[in-house]
Amino acid sequence: MATAETKKGAIAGFNFSEKECVWMRARVVATKYCDNAFDCTTCAFDKGMKKKMERESLDAGWNTKMFALASEEQRCRHALTGRAPRNKMCARNYECGDCPFDQMLDDMIQVDHTLFGPPQYLNAHGYLVPRDYYIHRGHGWARVEYGGRVRIGLDDFGNRLVGTVDRFRLPSLGTRFKLSEESFILSREGQEAGVKAPLSGVVTAVNQKLLDYPACAHDDPYSAGWVMLLDPIELKGDLKELYFGVDSVKFVESEAERLLSMITDDPQRAAALGGEPLPDIYGSFKEIGWNKLVKSFI
Template identity: 35%
Template sequence: MSEKGNGHPRSRIGYGSSYHRGKQNEMAQPSGIGSVLGGQVWVIKPDKKAQAENPCLWMQAGAVKYKSCNNYYDCTTCKYDHAMQAKVSKGKQTSWQDAMRRQPALERVCRHSLTRRIAHRACAYDFRCDKCDFDQYFEDVLAAKTKSDPTRVETVKGFDVPSHYHFHNGHTWARIESGGFLRVGLDDFSLKVFGQADGFELPLMGKELSHDKIGWGLKRRDHLADVRAPVDGVIVEVNTRVMENPGLANREPYGEGWLFLVRTPDVKSAAKRLMSDEAGVDWISSEVGVLEEMVTEVAGPLAADGGTFGPDVYGNLPGLDWKKLTQAFLKTG
C-alpha cells in the first residue's frame, strides 16, 4: 500500500492541543486535561497557536477567539450561528460583520475568503451578504461546479482511496462540500474494473435520489450497468463535462470526474450511512480479494499474482462476465 499527496495533514494543520506523558499528581492540575490510557497518564493541553482545520466565520472575523466550523460552512442551518445572532440582537455579542468593519480597509475581505473557500477578495457591500450579487452567484453556481480535490490518497493494489470521502458498498462515493452539499461520483475501483464507459445515463437536475436505490447507469458497448445511489437527496447540479467526455471520470474519478451535486436535509446523517475513508481502505482490500478470485477463474493464478491492477480490467480479460461483475461490485444486475 502506498500513499500519495502533499504529506500528512498534521504537517500543515494544528489540531488544537499537545500532549505528554504525565504523572498521577498532574491529573488534578488546571494547566491541562489529564487522562489514563493503558495505565499511563497523559496530559493534554490546549494549543493557543493551533490553527482550526475549518475556521468558523466568527473566529476569522475576530468576533470570537477560537471556533472551528462543524457545519460545512452552511451558516443558514448552523445552530452556533443562530445562537450567536440571537446574542447579537440582545446586545450581548459583537456580530462578525461589525468585527470586520473595524478591520483596516485592506483586510475587509469577503466572507468566503475568510473561510478559505475562495482566494482573497475584497468585500464591496459592507458585509451585507444578502445584497451581494457575488455571494448569491458563488453559492448557486461557482461552489456547485467546483471540483473536489483529495488532499491525501492511499493506493490498494492500484486502486485509489482518498481521504475525506465516504463510500457506498456499490462503489460510489460522496464528499461533503462547503455549504452542506454532497458531491457524488464513481470510485476508482469500479471505473478501472469496468473500463471507460461509452456514456453515462445521469439523472436530471431536480431528480430525487434514494439511498441504496438505482440512481443512474453507465454504458459500455452493448452492456449497461445500473448504479445505486449512495445518499438521499435532490440533484442540484449535473457534471455535463462527464456526459460529453465520459473518459474524464476514469482520469479524475475524485476530481473533475464527479457526476452530480446533491442537496440533502441532513448531511451528517447521510454521511453516517456510508463508510469513512479509513473503513474504505479495508473494504477495498477485501474487494480486491474478490476480484483476484474472479480473475483467477478465467485467466489462471498467474494473472492475479499479488501485483497491482491497471485500468480496464474487463476489457483486458474477455473471459470476465459483465453481469457477474455488476452483481459482485455494483450490487445490481
C-alpha cells in the same frame, strides 16, 4: 462506518482546512467544531449565536477580539484558517495591509482557488482513495462542499472495473434519490450498470461533459469525472452509512481481494508488492461476465 478520522456526528468537508467553527476561530466561544459542513445558512448554532450577539449588542470585529487575547495567543490570522503554520504569530499588530507575509499569501491564493483543487490520495492495493471523500459500498463517492452541497461520482475501483464506458445516462435536474437508490447509469457495449446514490438528496447539477466525453470519469474519477451535485436530505444520517478515511482504504482493499478471488483460485497467498491495477478489468477478464462483475461490486 464513517467513524475513523471524524468525530461522531461531524461532517468532513472537502478543502476545509480546519474543523473549528467560525465562532471558535473568533474566540467568542471556547470550543465548538463545525458539524454542518460550514453551511452557516442552515446551522442552528450560528443562528443562536447571531441572536445572542444582537441581544447583547456585541459587534466586535475579529481583530478587536484578537487584541483581547494573551500575547502568546495572538496568532497570525492565516494560522487560524490553516493557510499558515499554527504557531505563526502576528508581529504587526494585525495591520495586515502592511504585512509582507499577508501579501505573499494573498498572491499565492490562486493556487487553490477552485473547489476542484486536486484531492490527496490514499492507496488501497493500487486503487486511489481520496482523503475527505466518503465512499459507498457500491463504489459511488460523495464529497461535501461549500454550502453543504454534495458532489457525487464513481470511485477509481468502480471505473477500472467497468473500463471503457460508451455512454452515461444522467438524472434530470430536480430528481430526488434515496440512499442506495439507482442514481446514474453507465453502459458499455450495450450492457448497463446502475450506480447507487451514496446518499439521499435532490439533483441540482449534472456533469453533461460525460455525455460527450464519457472517458472523463475513467481518466479523472474524483475531479473532472464528477457526475452530479446533490442537495442532501439527511446528510448527517446518510454519511454514517458510508466509509471514510482509513475505513475507505480497508473497504477498497477488501474489494480488491474479493475481485482477485474471482480471477485466481488462491488470492490469500498472493501478497503483491507495488503495481497498478489494470485500467479495464471487465475488458481483460470478459469470461467473468458483465452482470456478475456489476452485481458483485456496483
